[in-house]
Amino acid sequence: MILEVKNLQKIYTTPFSKKPPMEAVKDISFQIKPGEVYALLGPNGAGKSTTIKMIAGLIHPTSGKILLGGKELGKDVSVYKSLSAVLEGTRNVYWRMNPLENLHYFANLRGVSSKIVSEKADKLLTELEIDAKKKNQSQHLSRGMLQKLALGVALITDPKIILLDEPTLGLDVSSSRKIKEKIKYLTKEEGRSILLTTHQLDLVEEIADRVGIIRAGKLVVEGTLTELKSVFKTSIYRAKLRGVWKPDKKIISKFSIKIRNEQQGLTEIDLDAKSKKGSFEFLDYINKSSLELVSFSKLEEDLEEIFLRVLETK
Numbered sequence: 001m002i003l004e005v006k007n008l009q010k011i012y013t014t015p016f017s018k019k020p021p022m023e024a025v026k027d028i029s030f031q032i033k034p035g036e037v038y039a040l041l042g043p044n045g046a047g048k049s050t051t052i053k054m055i056a057g058l059i060h061p062t063s064g065k066i067l068l069g070g071k072e073l074g075k076d077v078s079v080y081k082s083l084s085a086v087l088e089g090t091r092n093v094y095w096r097m098n099p100l101e102n103l104h105y106f107a108n109l110r111g112v113s114s115k116i117v118s119e120k121a122d123k124l125l126t127e128l129e130i131d132a133k134k135k136n137q138s139q140h141l142s143r144g145m146l147q148k149l150a151l152g153v154a155l156i157t158d159p160k161i162i163l164l165d166e167p168t169l170g171l172d173v174s175s176s177r178k179i180k181e182k183i184k185y186l187t188k189e190e191g192r193s194i195l196l197t198t199h200q201l202d203l204v205e206e207i208a209d210r211v212g213i214i215r216a217g218k219l220v221v222e223g224t225l226t227e228l229k230s231v232f233k234t235s236i237y238r239a240k241l242r243g244v245w246k247p248d249k250k251i252i253s254k255f256s257i258k259i260r261n262e263q264q265g266l267t268e269i270d271l272d273a274k275s276k277k278g279s280f281e282f283l284d285y286i287n288k289s290s291l292e293l294v295s296f297s298k299l300e301e302d303l304e305e306i307f308l309r310v311l312e313t314k
């Protein structure tokens with residue numbers, strides 16, 4: 001395991017205030033393997049940023065342990081050399097310096113020599129498509145360019161694990177694609193690990209190997225997308241019917257039928273057949289009616305549906 005988070009807890013207290021202590025993270029444990037993209041999801045205020053900030057060493061856990069490559073964070077400062085973080089977009093970029101100077105400055109601060117930075121910088125800036133602006137003051141870069149520079153600054157130190165908070169938020173289609181490809185390359189080709197927090201579920205579906213869902217400071221569900229899809233499997237079908245659609249109330253409630261669209265003699269409905277057997281019962285009902293079945297298909301669960309269901313039920 002490259003990263004192990006064990007029974008992590010964070011209670012925020014506000015000194016000299018009557019505010020009660022706030023337990024933002026309650027006993028969270030998870031692990032990340034080399035080459036893996038792990039996405040931490042959860043509604044606003046669930047405790048994702050608090051967790052990621054504790055891993056980045058920006059705030060101290062109230063209790064629990066974080067191990068990087070088997071070594072405990074906080075006890076051995078050298079462990080941080082193998083970790084980089086891009087939190088809240090562009091914070092790890094110094095605005096008065098140009099991109100090239102930023103790479104040198106932050107790499108030097110973390111003990112990487114200028115010689116090594118010079119060898120890598122041009123390739124990295126070209127890959128991130130900010131090489132044309134490498135001598136412009138960073139404050140004049142666009143938001144997307146700053147975001148990419150922040151990633152460059154994180155990568156120049158050759159980290160084994162990278163923490164990324166909303167890496168593609170606000171990026172144009174092409175920049176967003178580049179970042180996704182880069183994430184895939186960093187993990188699948190170079191064996192680095194990425195801990196990602198985002199609200200962009202399509203990004204998660206595209207690049208995450210495993211997903212953990214946090215709710216009110218607790219990790220309530222964890223698994224690969226395939227595992228989550230099988231656990232939260234539903235039997236929702238979509239049918240398109242031609243003819244006069246007038247089913248009795250019993251059928252509507254039995255299959256929890258929802259009408260999606262009704263026009264020109266065609267009715268599109270979603271139904272919960274509960275099981276394969278149920279789907280045949282519905283087809284039998286249609287067969288005995290005067291309706292013609294135009295199409296009938298099972299809906300694939302997407303991550304958004306799973307996410308909402310987890311929050312409703314867990």
Ligand code: ATP
Nearest residue numbers: 012013022024042043044045046047048049050051
């Ligand atoms: P979002 O998706 O909105 O970014 P999040 O999952 O990252 O949310 P956190 O920022 O970790 O959530 O916040 C978790 C809880 O801790 C929230 O109730 C928040 O108000 C509280 N909190 C965060 N930072 C502090 C702080 N410095 N002092 C006190 N409470 C805090």
